[in-house]
Amino acid sequence: QKEVEQDPGPLSVPEGAIVSLNCTYSNSAFQYFMWYRQYSRKGPELLMYTYSSGNKEDGRFTAQVDKSSKYISLFIRDSQPSDSATYLCAMRYTGNQFYFGTGTSLTVIP
Amino acid sequence: GAVVSQHPSWVICKSGTSVKIECRSLDFQATTMFWYRQFPKQSLMLMATSNEGSKATYEQGVEKDKFLINHASLTLSTLTVTSAHPEDSSFYICSASPSTATEQFFGPGTRLTVL
Numbered sequence: 001q002k003e004v005e006q007d008p009g010p011l012s013v014p015e016g017a018i019v020s021l022n023c024t025y026s027n028s029a030f031q032y033f034m035w036y037r038q039y040s041r042k043g044p045e046l047l048m049y050t051y052s053s054g055n056k057e058d059g060r061f062t063a064q065v066d067k068s069s070k071y072i073s074l075f076i077r078d079s080q081p082s083d084s085a086t087y088l089c090a091m092r093y094t095g096n097q098f099y100f101g102t103g104t105s106l107t108v109i110p
Numbered sequence: 111g112a113v114v115s116q117h118p119s120w121v122i123c124k125s126g127t128s129v130k131i132e133c134r135s136l137d138f139q140a141t142t143m144f145w146y147r148q149f150p151k152q153s154l155m156l157m158a159t160s161n162e163g164s165k166a167t168y169e170q171g172v173e174k175d176k177f178l179i180n181h182a183s184l185t186l187s188t189l190t191v192t193s194a195h196p197e198d199s200s201f202y203i204c205s206a207s208p209s210t211a212t213e214q215f216f217g218p219g220t221r222l223t224v225l
Contacts, residue, residue, distance in 0.1 A: 032213075034213060034214075036216070041201070041219070041221065042218055042219060043114075043116075043203050043205075043216035043217050043218045043219045044154070044203070044205075044216045045216070046112075046213055046214075046215060046216075049213050088153065088154070090214075097156075097159070098144075098156075098214055100153055100154050101153065102152070102153040103153050105151075
């Protein structure tokens with residue numbers, strides 16, 4: 001079993017839709033959770049960072065962490081064509097190593 | 111803040127030659143830097159982790175004599191692909207982590223094509 005599971009998609013939604021991206025994980029020791037956005041042929045860009053359980057909102061983006069279910073989500077409201085990218089979840093516990101999901105490819109259709 | 115640069119952004123080389131890729135943290139000190147490889151439409155594959163002034167820790171299956179990593183300062187790490195072959199063609203991405211934060215900040219990546 002992989003440490004982090006993420007549905008690769010692809011996911012296609014109309015402009016203005018609410019997008020829900022999810023990851024599950026197996027290691028209950030994970031404490032730090034991140035979402036990255038990666039455009040084609042570019043490096044990943046940090047979108048959201050959360051510590052432990054709870055919600056965090058930043059503009060149109062909301063990150064949720066449910067440690068009891070080992071489940072994290074990223075919601076994008078009022079999705080725009082410019083949101084079309086691959087979204088990677090990542091997590092870590094103490095120490096340096098990060099664990100990444102495989103990424104979900106999102107296309108927002110105008 | 112938290113900008114990481116990579117140079118070059120794209121390199122084409124002949125088989126058998128060596129290529130050096132630089133990764134710099136521009137506005138913070140990076141105690142730890144990471145090197146990843148990414149194939150088209152696939153996720154990041156961690157190659158190695160390096161701490162400033164120490165030898166890099168390589169992931170299983172990554173040849174340390176082929177992929178030489180040097181983290182000589184708190185703002186610079188280099189990856190040298192030695193005796194490159196076509197199968198080494200890939201997208202190489204570095205990231206850096208400040209000592210006071212838990213995030214990784216990624217560079218823009220370097221596309222290596224070996225002919």
